[in-house]
Amino acid sequence: MKEKGKKTQSPATIGLPSLIVLSRYENQITILSEYLEEFPDTDEPVWILGRRHQLNEDKSKLLLDVSARLWFTYRRKFSPIDWQWEKHKEQPEEYHRILRCFLDRKDCCYSIHQMAQMGVGEGKSIGEWFGPNTVAQVLKKLALFDEWNSLAVYVSMDNTVVIEDIKKMCWSPPQSSGTAHSSAHLHRSALGRNRNTAGLCTGWKPLLLIIPLRLGINHINPVYIDAFKECFKMPQSLGALGGKPNNAYYFIGFLGNELIYLDPHTTQSFVDSEENGTVDDQSFHCQQAPHRMKIMNLDPSVALGFFCKEECDFDNWCSLVQKEILKQQSLRMFELVQKHPPHWPPFIPPTKPEVTTTGAELIESTDKLFELEEEFEILSV
Numbered sequence: 001m002k003e004k005g006k007k008t009q010s011p012a013t014i015g016l017p018s019l020i021v022l023s024r025y026e027n028q029i030t031i032l033s034e035y036l037e038e039f040p041d042t043d044e045p046v047w048i049l050g051r052r053h054q055l056n057e058d059k060s061k062l063l064l065d066v067s068a069r070l071w072f073t074y075r076r077k078f079s080p081i082d083w084q085w086e087k088h089k090e091q092p093e094e095y096h097r098i099l100r101c102f103l104d105r106k107d108c109c110y111s112i113h114q115m116a117q118m119g120v121g122e123g124k125s126i127g128e129w130f131g132p133n134t135v136a137q138v139l140k141k142l143a144l145f146d147e148w149n150s151l152a153v154y155v156s157m158d159n160t161v162v163i164e165d166i167k168k169m170c171w172s173p174p175q176s177s178g179t180a181h182s183s184a185h186l187h188r189s190a191l192g193r194n195r196n197t198a199g200l201c202t203g204w205k206p207l208l209l210i211i212p213l214r215l216g217i218n219h220i221n222p223v224y225i226d227a228f229k230e231c232f233k234m235p236q237s238l239g240a241l242g243g244k245p246n247n248a249y250y251f252i253g254f255l256g257n258e259l260i261y262l263d264p265h266t267t268q269s270f271v272d273s274e275e276n277g278t279v280d281d282q283s284f285h286c287q288q289a290p291h292r293m294k295i296m297n298l299d300p301s302v303a304l305g306f307f308c309k310e311e312c313d314f315d316n317w318c319s320l321v322q323k324e325i326l327k328q329q330s331l332r333m334f335e336l337v338q339k340h341p342p343h344w345p346p347f348i349p350p351t352k353p354e355v356t357t358t359g360a361e362l363i364e365s366t367d368k369l370f371e372l373e374e375e376f377e378i379l380s381v
Contacts, residue, residue, distance in 0.1 A: 038289050038292075039055055039059060039062070039255070039289070040055075041055065041056060042055055042056065042255070042256070043056055044255060044256050046062055046253060046254070046255045046260070047229070047232045047233050047253045047254055047255075048062065048065050048066065048232070048252055048253035048260065049069070049232065049237045049238065049239055049252050049253060050232070050233060050234055050235040050236070050237045051065060052233075053065065055255075063289065066252070066260075066262075066286060066289075066290050067285050067286055067287055068285070069252065069262070069285070069286070070099075070102075070284050070285065071262050071264075071283075071284055071285055071286040072102060072250075072264060072284070073263075073264045073265070073266045073267070073268055073283075074264055074265060074266060074267040074268065075104050075112075075267065075268055075269065075270050075271070076267050076268070076269060076270065077269055077270045078104035078105070078112070078270035082106070082113075095281075096273065096277060096278045096279045096281075097148070097277075099279040099281055099284060100273055100277075100279060101146070101148075101149075103271065103272060103273065103279070104270055104271075105272065109142060109145060109146045110139075110142060110146075114142055115130075115135075115138050115142070118138045118141055118142055119134060119138055121141070122134050122137050122138060129246060129248075130248075131301055132212055132241040132242055132301055132302055132303035133155075133212040133301070133303060135241055135303065136155045136210040136212050136241075136303050137155060139153060139208070139210070140153040140154075140155050140210075140350065141350075143208070144350055144351065144352040144353070145352060149206070150205055150206065151205065151206055151207075151208050152166075152169045152170045152205040152206065152207050152208070152349075153207075153208045153210065153350075154166050154169060154207060154208070154209050154210070155210045155211075155212065156209075156210070156211045156212065156334065157344075159211075159213060159214075159333075159334040159335060160334065160335045160336075160337060160341070161209070161211060161321075161334060161335070161336045161337070162337055162338075162339070162340050162341070162347070163318060163336065163337065163338050163339075164338060164339050164340050164347075165340055165347040166207065166209070166314065167311075167314075168347065168349060169205070169347075169349040169350075170204050170205045170206075170207050170311070170314070171203075171204060171205075171311075204310055204311045206307070206308070206309045207306075207307065207308040207309075207313075207314055208238075208305070208306075208307055209236075209305070209306040209307070209308065209314075209317075210303055210304070210305055210306075211303065211304040211305075211306075211334055212301075212302075212303045213301075213302050213303065213304065213333060213334060214300055214301055215228070215298075215300040215301075215302060215333065216300035217300065218300070219296070219300060220295070220296060220298050220299075220300045221300070221331070222296070223328075223331045224331070224333050225257070225295055225296075227324070227325050227328065227332070227333040228240075228295070228302075228333065229254050229295075230324040230325060231304055231306075231325070232251075232252070232253050232254055233324075234306065234317060234320050235313075235316075236306040236307055236308055236313055236314075236316070236317045237305070237306060238305030238306055238307050239251050239252040239253070239305055240302050240303060240304050240305065241302060241303040241305070242298055242299055242301065242302035242303070243261075243298075243299055244297065244298070244299050245299060247265070248264065249261040249262070249263055249264075249291075249293075250262045250264065251302075252290065254295070255292065257294060257295050257296070258292040258293065258294060258295065259292065259293055259294075259295050259298065260290050260291070260292055261290060261291050261292070261293065262286055262290055262291070263291050268283045269283075271283060271284075318336060321336050322336065
């Protein structure tokens with residue numbers, strides 16, 4: 001008997017929204033499952049940037065994880081690589097602002113234009129192929145101009161990561177409140193930097209750690225395979241840059257003795273931000289099954305990437321490396337040492353170089369821009 005004052009709904013009314021949601025979910029699972037048919041039925045786990053997936057339990061979660069990653073590919077119909085200044089557009093929200101840093105425009109910090117021009121300072125002509133180490137060095141220099149993200153980029157030398165140097169770089173000196181505000185109306189607190197009682201910005205700068213490696217002469221040495229795969233299990237993993245001769249790939253995980261990668265060799269149209277600052281991000285996410293290749297087909301020249309937002313993340317990464325990577329006594333993939341090697345030149349944290357050109361005038365030649373290795377005209381983000 002119906003209680004007085006209470007409304008009731010028929011089963012059909014209650015169930016209709018649920019059925020609609022369930023139907024959409026089932027359709028999505030069907031589509032995702034079709035993309036994952038190429039993956040074998042196996043009990044072996046798949047590792048994607050620190051996350052474990054079981055194909056025999058739920059394949060769809062793997063593709064959802066992959067499609068959530070940003071996918072940068074070839075583009076066409078973007079403006080020529082030159083030094084003309086483009087008018088600023090209003091800043092988008094944080095996610096769109098990250099995408100905007102990578103748009104193929106001359107005034108975007110990590111655009112193809114900026115990377116190509118910065119590569120000139122690394123001895124690479126515009127249009128020449130970059131190896132993993134060149135990419136690492138270019139990113140290290142460009143990051144000095146990326147004040148919004150405030151990344152500390154450390155590129156290891158001689159297959160050695162020095163803890164002392166990284167902590168010296170990430171624990172930067174306090175920055176005055178006025179300088180910090182003018183350089184960033186940025187979200188420092190979200191990036192691990194705090195203000196002390198004196199109004200100074202202090203704290204750990206988020207670390208992008210890149211380790212260029214040579215894992216063999218002409219082919220990868222099998223002795224490194226297990227350690228290489230262990231890196232993809234780490235929660236700090238950003239994957240690896242590498243590929244085959246003249247074919248660069250972004251490796252994000254592995255399954256057994258196969259590497260899983262995103263292939264940038266898909267030419268898509270140039271995407272610009274909208275008038276409100278947002279970016280149509282559909283082409284920045286891979287909506288299909290990722291590619292796979294035998295790990296022994298990998299070119300031995302690679303670069304590992306890791307991200308440590310807080311100091312505790314870096315300390316945890318060091319512990320994992322000691323446990324999983326350095327357990328092998330001979331032919332280690334790389335070394336992790338506490339102190340700066342005495343025979344090395346002193347470590348000086350990189351700083352933003354002085355730029356003498358304004359970018360407003362027409363630059364007919366880049367020769368004068370690169371008389372010194374660190375000189376580079378960065379366009380405003």
